[in-house]
Amino acid sequence: MHTLYTFYVLFNMFIAMLVLFYLSHADNSTFDNNKSILYAFGVQQIHCIALFGLISLIRCSSLPRICMYLSHSASILFCLGMILFSLNIYVKNIFELSVLASLIPFGGAMLFFGWALVLLLSFFWFTVRILGRKF
DSSP states (O other), rough: HHHHHHHHHHHHHHHHHHHHHHHHTTEEEGGGEEEEHHHHHHHHHHHHHHHHHHHHTTTTTTTOHHHHHHHHHHHHHHHHIIIIIIIIHHHHHEEEEEETTHHHHHHHHHHHHHHHHHHHHHHHHHHHHTTTTOO
């Protein structure tokens, strides 16, 4: 599973870099489209970095079971959220296809709930590591 997450993160970073290269050579008359694409690019990069952090946390063998479940769940929400949010913004603005544009808010919600799980994960991590409680 770690290899799959790592491949997914690297593939997303590759897609984000392709979009950045496209924007650097695009026509400046479509500035509004480029602005939303740049926002999606930033969101994708931030979540790729967060996924790398979750991958390294998942590889920790002394991780409590609840932290393992939360980190896997947050990783899945980040993966699905990046597909539904960033990829749909790219498709909508670069290829001018708005077929899947209605799924963009669901992608944003998945990213939000992924961060909520990361917040819960940090709470449980703190209580296990610092306070010594078992879950």
